[in-house]
Each structure stands twice: as structure tokens, then as C-alpha cells.
Amino acid sequence: MKNRIFISLIIILFIKSTIAAFAQTTDGFKGFRWGTDFSLMKNKLGLILKETSGNSKLYTSNVTSIGEVKLTYCIFTFYKNKFSVVLMVTEGFWNIRNLLDILKEKYGDDYDEFELLDTYLWHLDGTTVGYIRDKTKKVATTYIRSDSLYQEIQNDKKKKAKEGAKDF
Numbered sequence: 682m683k684n685r686i687f688i689s690l691i692i693i694l695f696i697k698s699t700i701a702a703f704a705q706t707t708d709g710f711k712g713f714r715w716g717t718d719f720s721l722m723k724n725k726l727g728l729i730l731k732e733t734s735g736n737s738k739l740y741t742s743n744v745t746s747i748g749e750v751k752l753t754y755c756i757f758t759f760y761k762n763k764f765s766v767v768l769m770v771t772e773g774f775w776n777i778r779n780l781l782d783i784l785k786e787k788y789g790d791d792y793d794e795f796e797l798l799d800t801y802l803w804h805l806d807g808t809t810v811g812y813i814r815d816k817t818k819k820v821a822t823t824y825i826r827s828d829s830l831y832q833e834i835q836n837d838k839k840k841k842a843k844e845g846a847k848d849f
Contacts, residue, residue, distance in 0.1 A: 707788075709827075710825055715827030716763045716827065722764060738759050739756055740758075760833065767824065784823065798813055798815060800812065801813075807828050808826065
């Protein structure tokens with residue numbers, strides 16, 4: 682009887698942990714969904730403005746790790762004050778490998794090898810995750826972006842390019 686209860690508890694914990702893992706949806710990062718207003722994230726993530734380009738703003742953050750992986754920096758991008766991209770840079774062999782292990786565990790194995798780069802790209806429902814490791818350095822860059830906001834940015838860029846082309 683005790684074995685059945687123990688096994689039942691293990692199964693319940695496994696199911697709950699699986700549900701919790703999927704509750705950390707690919708619709709965002711660190712509990713913030715794509716499109717979340719900047720004002721809701723500013724203080725919680727210690728966001729500091731670093732760069733502005735049109736409607737896009739890049740902010741550094743107080744996010745310094747993912748699990749045991751130490752991040753060199755973590756940048757959040759907002760488009761029209763809506764959360765659209767997170768960019769993480771890691772340095773050092775173990776940080777790079779450990780972050781890749783986390784990404785593979787969460788999203789599966791999808792690999793392309795180039796002469797100077799290792800790249801992984803995952804297309805999920807409404808989100809794209811990319812991992813790029815420079816083989817000549819011990820540096821890897823990971824980005825997670827909202828596909829719908831990325832498309833909006835691209836459409837706005839096309840409109841601006843058409844307007845600019847009228848001046849020629």
C-alpha cells in the first residue's frame with residue numbers, strides 16, 4: 682500500500698512539474714508575456730534604457746542568470762512600449778554549454794553548423810528562439826522574440842523604406 686501511495690505521489694509530482702514547465706509558456710520570458718507594457722516590467726527587472734531606434738527601445742536588466750548559467754548581460758527590447766525580444770549573452774565554456782543544455786531540454790534539438798558558428802533555431806507557436814555560438818570566441822548569444830511583434834516591426838520598416846524611397 683505504501684508503495685502505491687509513493688508511486689502515486691511521484692506520478693502526481695511529475696505531472697505537476699510537467700504542467701509547471703509548460704506553464705512557463707513560450708509566450709514571453711520570466712513570467713512576462715509578449716506585448717506586456719514596459720511600465721509593468723520596468724521596476725521588476727531593473728530596466729535601464731540603453732538605446733532607442735524609432736519605436737524600439739533596448740534596456741539592460743537585473744537578470745543575471747538562467748538556472749546556474751551566469752549571463753554576461755540580458756537585454757529586453759520593447760516596440761511601441763510592448764515587450765518584444767529578450768537577448769542574452771553568455772561567456773565561458775561552461776556557461777555556453779549549460780545554457781544550450783537548458784534550451785535543448787526545453788525546446789528540443791534543432792542544429793545547423795556553419796564554419797564559424799553553431800546555431801540552433803526553434804520555431805514555436807508565436808515565438809522564435811535562437812542560439813548562436815561563435816566558435817572563434819567563448820561567447821554565445823540567445824534571443825527569444827515575439828513573432829507577431831517582429832512582423833509588426835518588419836511591416837513598419839517596409840512602410841518607412843517606401844516613404845524614404847519617394848525622396849529619390
